Amino acid sequence: MRQLIGLIPLIPLLSSVCLMLLGSRLPRLWIGLLGVGSVGLAALLTGLTAVDFLANPEPFQLTLWVWMQVGNFAPGVAFYFDGLTLVMMSVITGVGFLIHLFSTEFMEEDKSYARYFAYLNMFVAAMLILVMADNLLLLYLGWEGVGVCSYLLVGFWYQNSANGQAARKAFIVTRIGDTAMALGLFLLFSELGTLNIQALGVAANETWQVGDKLPLIACLLLLAGAVGKSAQLPLHTWLPDAMAGPTPVSALIHAATMVTAGVYLIARTHELYLLAPIAMIAVALVGLTTSLMAAFTALTQRDIKRILAYSTISQIGYMFLALGVGAWSAGVFHLMTHAFFKALLFLGSGAIIHCLHHEHDIFKMGGLRTRMPVTFWSFMIGSAALAALPMTSGFFSKDQILLQAYQVDGIGPWLWLGGLLGALLTAIYSFRLVFVVFFGKANTEPDRDTGWRMALPLSLLCALALFGGWIMLPVAEVFPVASGLHPAHWVEYVSIAVPVVGVVIAYLVFYSGQLPVDGLLNRPSMQSLQRFWHSGWGLDALYDRLFVRPYYALAALLKGEPVDAVYGLIVAINQTLNGWLAEGQSGQMRRYLISMVFGLIVVLAILLGVF
Amino acid sequence: MDGLNIPLSHILLVSSLLFAVGMLGLMMRRNIIFILMSLEVMLNSTALAFVAAGAHWGQPDGQIVFMLILSVAAAEVAVGLGLVLQIQRRFKSLDMDNANRMQG
Amino acid sequence: MLEISLFYIAATVALVATILAMTRANAIHALIYLIVSLLAVAVIFFLIGAPFAAALEIVIYAGAIMVLFVFVIMMLNLGEEGDAREKQWLSPAVWAGPTLLAVILFAELLYIISSVEGPVSTAQVTAKQVGLTLFGPYVLAVEIASMLLLAGLVGSYHLGRRALDRNIHEADARALSESNSNSTSDSNADKGAQ
Numbered sequence: 001m002r003q004l005i006g007l008i009p010l011i012p013l014l015s016s017v018c019l020m021l022l023g024s025r026l027p028r029l030w031i032g033l034l035g036v037g038s039v040g041l042a043a044l045l046t047g048l049t050a051v052d053f054l055a056n057p058e059p060f061q062l063t064l065w066v067w068m069q070v071g072n073f074a075p076g077v078a079f080y081f082d083g084l085t086l087v088m089m090s091v092i093t094g095v096g097f098l099i100h101l102f103s104t105e106f107m108e109e110d111k112s113y114a115r116y117f118a119y120l121n122m123f124v125a126a127m128l129i130l131v132m133a134d135n136l137l138l139l140y141l142g143w144e145g146v147g148v149c150s151y152l153l154v155g156f157w158y159q160n161s162a163n164g165q166a167a168r169k170a171f172i173v174t175r176i177g178d179t180a181m182a183l184g185l186f187l188l189f190s191e192l193g194t195l196n197i198q199a200l201g202v203a204a205n206e207t208w209q210v211g212d213k214l215p216l217i218a219c220l221l222l223l224a225g226a227v228g229k230s231a232q233l234p235l236h237t238w239l240p241d242a243m244a245g246p247t248p249v250s251a252l253i254h255a256a257t258m259v260t261a262g263v264y265l266i267a268r269t270h271e272l273y274l275l276a277p278i279a280m281i282a283v284a285l286v287g288l289t290t291s292l293m294a295a296f297t298a299l300t301q302r303d304i305k306r307i308l309a310y311s312t313i314s315q316i317g318y319m320f321l322a323l324g325v326g327a328w329s330a331g332v333f334h335l336m337t338h339a340f341f342k343a344l345l346f347l348g349s350g351a352i353i354h355c356l357h358h359e360h361d362i363f364k365m366g367g368l369r370t371r372m373p374v375t376f377w378s379f380m381i382g383s384a385a386l387a388a389l390p391m392t393s394g395f396f397s398k399d400q401i402l403l404q405a406y407q408v409d410g411i412g413p414w415l416w417l418g419g420l421l422g423a424l425l426t427a428i429y430s431f432r433l434v435f436v437v438f439f440g441k442a443n444t445e446p447d448r449d450t451g452w453r454m455a456l457p458l459s460l461l462c463a464l465a466l467f468g469g470w471i472m473l474p475v476a477e478v479f480p481v482a483s484g485l486h487p488a489h490w491v492e493y494v495s496i497a498v499p500v501v502g503v504v505i506a507y508l509v510f511y512s513g514q515l516p517v518d519g520l521l522n523r524p525s526m527q528s529l530q531r532f533w534h535s536g537w538g539l540d541a542l543y544d545r546l547f548v549r550p551y552y553a554l555a556a557l558l559k560g561e562p563v564d565a566v567y568g569l570i571v572a573i574n575q576t577l578n579g580w581l582a583e584g585q586s587g588q589m590r591r592y593l594i595s596m597v598f599g600l601i602v603v604l605a606i607l608l609g610v611f
Numbered sequence: 612m613d614g615l616n617i618p619l620s621h622i623l624l625v626s627s628l629l630f631a632v633g634m635l636g637l638m639m640r641r642n643i644i645f646i647l648m649s650l651e652v653m654l655n656s657t658a659l660a661f662v663a664a665g666a667h668w669g670q671p672d673g674q675i676v677f678m679l680i681l682s683v684a685a686a687e688v689a690v691g692l693g694l695v696l697q698i699q700r701r702f703k704s705l706d707m708d709n710a711n712r713m714q715g
Numbered sequence: 716m717l718e719i720s721l722f723y724i725a726a727t728v729a730l731v732a733t734i735l736a737m738t739r740a741n742a743i744h745a746l747i748y749l750i751v752s753l754l755a756v757a758v759i760f761f762l763i764g765a766p767f768a769a770a771l772e773i774v775i776y777a778g779a780i781m782v783l784f785v786f787v788i789m790m791l792n793l794g795e796e797g798d799a800r801e802k803q804w805l806s807p808a809v810w811a812g813p814t815l816l817a818v819i820l821f822a823e824l825l826y827i828i829s830s831v832e833g834p835v836s837t838a839q840v841t842a843k844q845v846g847l848t849l850f851g852p853y854v855l856a857v858e859i860a861s862m863l864l865l866a867g868l869v870g871s872y873h874l875g876r877r878a879l880d881r882n883i884h885e886a887d888a889r890a891l892s893e894s895n896s897n898s899t900s901d902s903n904a905d906k907g908a909q
Contacts, residue, residue, distance in 0.1 A: 587711030589646075594638050597816050604823045616834030617722050617763060623831060625726040625759070627824035629733055629752075631817045636737035638813035641804050644742050644788060648749055651780065652733055658772075659756055666763040666835040671848040674768045674840060675856070678849070681775055682860040686867025688780050692787045693874030699791055 002052065005079055006064055008045050008089065009128035012038045016121035023114025035117030036100040039124055043093035050086055057083065057474055061134055061198075075195055080134035083474035087332060088131035088264055091339045095256045096124050098457035102347050103248040105453040106354055110246075116156065120252070123149035127257050131264060136185050136195040139265070143181070143229065146258045147174055153253060154245040166244040173238040177228015181265075184221030187214070188272075201271035208275050219272055219279035223286070226262030230316045233290040237540050239313055243305040247350030250305060255312050255346050256339035263319040263335050267328050270479060274326075281411075284324025288418045291317025293537050295425035299432070300534040303360045304349045307433055310536075311386065312342055314422060318401055321419060325412070327404035328479035334397035340468045341385035341394055344461035348378045351450045351458070352437065362433060367442030374450050376438050378458040383434050385465040387427035387499045395496075396469030398423065402495045416491070420498050427502025428509075435510040622663040629656035642705045643698060647691045654684045722762050729755035740801035742788045746781060753777045763835045767842035 015038030023031060059082035067075045079085075100120060107116050126145025133139035148171075155167030189195055191214055192203040208215050226232070231239035242254050253259070266273060266283060273280050291314040298310035315338045322331030352368065352375060353360065369376045385394035402423070406416040450458070508514045520526060532538060561568075584595075633652030640646055658677045665673015695705065702709045729752045736748035753776045760769035849857060 585713070587713045589707045589710070590638060590641065594813060594816065597634060597638060597813075597820065601816065601819050601823065604820070608823060608826060617719055619833055619835050620828050620831045621722075621726075622759065622763065622835065623828045624825070625729065627821055627828060628730055629756075630824070631821040632730070632733050632737055634820065635810070635813050635817040638816065639737070639805070639810045642742070642801060644784070644791075645737070645745065648736065648745060648784070651749070651776075652736070652752070655753065655756060655776065658768075659759065662760055662765050662768050663763055663835060665840065666765055667833065669838050669840065671840045671845040674765050674845045675849050675853050677765075677768050678771065678845075679856055679860055681771060682864055685775065685780060686863050686870075688783055689867040689871040690874065692783060693871040695787055696790065697874055705791070705793075705797075 008042045009125045011042050012121040013125035016118045019114050019118035031114045032104045039097045039100045043097045046089045046093045075135045075137040078134040079132040082478055084478045091336055092127050092257050095339050095343050099248050099252045102454055102457040105451050106248050106350055119149055119152045150253050153249040154242045156245050163244040166241040170238040170242045173235050174228045177225045177235055180221045181225025184218050187218050204272050210275050215275040216279050219276040226265050230259050230262030231313050232286050236313050240306050240309045243309050251343045251346030255342040260335045266323045267332055270328050280324050284321050287317040287320025291422045295422050296533045297536045298429045300530050304362050322401040325405045325408045329475050330400035337393040337397045337468050341382045341465040344378050344465050345382040348375050351375045351454050362436045365437045366440045369438040374455045378462050381462045381465050383430040386430045389499055393465050393468035399495055406491055424498050424502045427499040428506045431503050431506035432510045619667045626656045626660040641708055643695050643707050718762055725755045725758040740798045746784055750777050750781050764839040767845050
């Protein structure tokens with residue numbers, strides 16, 4: 001059974017290759033069957049492996065072959081399987097399967113049906129390689145693979161140049177982080193002599209002391225890679241633009257799986273981070289700042305997908321906060337529950353967009369509650385989980401994070417307070433979305449409700465979002481046990497109450513209008529603050545000024561090829577001389593003779609010593 | 612065959628003059644027949660210089676080189692006159708200035 | 716004394732005949748002056764003790780090569796208008812520059828010759844000596860000369876063939892028709908553009 005895990009990434013990969021080669025010739029039904037079936041099969045295999053693993057929870061390693069051998073550096077194409085891998089694989093194949101199924105309806109009218117599934121399957125394969133890799137080099141292969149697929153899928157509708165722009169932005173911004181991560185890998189290899197993750201943990205503990213400088217640098221470099229991939233400050237700007245892709249893609253790549261790769265990376269290398277407390281604090285602060293920034297921004301957005309994108313950034317910020325405070329399993333738990341409810345929300349928004357003819361502005365929707373009941377209930381459940389209302393899946397994971405953040409020495413209560421503020425904002429903006437879109441006056445008429453291929457994934461995800469909190473993660477072996485201390489009860493009560501308060505505020509402001517905020521919002525200072533939040537804290541404009549425009553200016557300068565001009569001068573001189581000499585080639589034999597005689601005279605004169 | 616002899620320098624002078632005149636004709640004429648004749652004059656003047664030098668040393672080598680020059684001249688004239696016929700057929704003229712297709 | 720005066724007379728004749736040959740408009744006239752010049756050179760050869768060379772000069776140069784010229788000129792069948800055109804080409808504007816160059820070259824040669832001293836030997840170099848040397852140390856040169864003459868033979872045969880003539884005419888006709896069709900298509904395109 002365990003030998004079969006090698007097949008799990010292989011199946012989507014083969015399907016992807018088939019679709020790329022034969023896609024244009026297959027009928028649509030076959031494309032759908034191949035695309036969905038391959039991921040379904042991978043999910044089935046994952047399930048079987050999970051059953052086997054849970055019965056006998058012993059991590060194991062499967063080496064397929066040695067990738068390359070250079071001296072003592074011999075990374076294998078090898079998979080490592082433990083509880084964390086199982087969680088990630090279940091999320092990827094399970095949620096991925098549901099999203100594939102959803103896509104068959106969402107994309108049914110698209111011309112490039114096969115291309116879409118080819119990319120999506122390739123993404124699943126790359127993501128599986130990423131989480132299953134037993135060494136950091138193979139992980140990096142998957143890491144770059146998902147980056148490429150993200151690029152391809154964000155720019156899927158490439159006929160619109162804005163989408164291509166967004167795809168390039170996503171690719172280039174994450175590339176910054178990837179470069180830092182590659183440097184981190186180089187450092188780790190040169191210092192510890194291995195890239196095998198398990199061996200790395202052992203070697204690091206033997207070589208380094210807690211608080212050494214080298215693990216700090218390595219961890220910060222890895223953090224930079226994670227920040228780029230997971231859209232955290234300051235490299236988060238690509239994610240809102242990445243919403244240019246099809247909505248199921250946003251659900252799969254930019255909410256459930258790829259953007260959480262950074263969280264996975266840090267969780268996977270937690271033994272290194274334990275040696276660098278400063279890096280852990282940096283992780284926590286990055287997460288908290290990002291989550292607050294993104295929550296404020298989500299509050300002011302109008303585009304349904306951008307709201308969800310900023311919400312994703314904010315929730316990943318929570319995961320980083322969890323990792324930073326050492327709540328590894330809580331972070332991974334939140335990763336899983338977030339995958340459920342955010343995929344649900346994205347698919348719900350996809351259903352709305354699909355039925356409203358690609359309308360994205362939430363203020364042009366409204367009153368969809370009765371006309372799209374399935375979508376309404378999925379959104380309701382998804383938002384409840386996102387807002388961490390009690391007994392939903394989000395509640396369990398977020399509650400754990402906040403409690404463990406509170407217990408950190410020194411800055412713990414402050415982290416907790418920041419997290420609470422974020423939770424409040426999350427509740428407000430998520431229910432703002434619900435009230436604006438589904439209640440109130442109808443502005444657009446949907447032509448239909450969702451079909452079964454959309455409704456089924458939505459319902460299943462609803463169940464997961466509701467009850468996912470009761471899943472016990474099999475990661476006890478992977479991570480060190482959190483401190484058994486439990487903070488005072490009031491801390492827990494406050495954590496539970498804050499989201500409820502947020503929902504009430506949203507109800508009062510956006511539904512019943514009993515809390516008049518228009519007067520407050522219309523003040524100039526509030527207006528400018530709103531604009532500031534809306535623009536994502538002005539970071540896009542700042543980067544544009546700092547990096548993009550100087551780069552364009554440089555490119556424009558180099559476009560004229562100033563260095564080439566020097567060589568061009570040589571060419572021009574030669575061409576001119578050539579022109580003159582060609583003039584001399586008159587084809588008249590007498591002229592040649594005369595010049596020959598002239599030359600003869602000169603040579604003779606030189607020989608005679610006249611000159 | 613005794614008494615005053617012919618100075619070598621005078622023979623060479625005649626040879627040089629013939630050479631210069633031949634070259635003048637070569638540069639001056641446009642008719643290919645005259646160009647070939649000029650070449651003959653130049654070859655002949657060179658031959659004269661060789662024979663004179665051979666006589667100066669009393670050796671037969673000068674005359675042998677003369678014979679080589681003779682065979683070169685014969686071959687050259689054979690090919691050259693063949694070309695003359697072709698040029699006449701193609702250009703309907705013996706003017707070498709017309710045969711200027713290889714200009715740059 | 717007689718020899719010396721004979722030499723100067725022969726030299727003068729050779730020079731004058733050559734200059735006249737170079738400046739004639741009529742090719743046959745020029746050729747006859749050239750033959751005179753060659754005969755004069757043959758006299759010089761004889762005077763400086765090279766009778767064999769003199770004989771060759773007369774037999775091959777004046778006899779064979781010049782007759783070849785005469786044949787070709789007869790084949791070309793040049794008319795009176797050719798003479799007029801030749802005269803026109805011999806204007807001072809044409810010969811002034813070349814003459815200057817020729818004079819300079821001659822001056823340089825003169826400068827070289829001025830250092831030469833001594834008479835030529837009066838002893839004859841007989842045909843026997845020449846023959847012995849030719850087929851002794853110079854036998855390789857004889858082989859090379861024979862190859863050269865063979866090449867000249869083949870070359871002149873090839874150039875004189877009628878078939879080559881026809882090929883050239885066909886190629887010319889093809890090039891001509893192509894350029895015509897190009898120009899017509901161009902003009903058609905122009906019309907279309909208009």
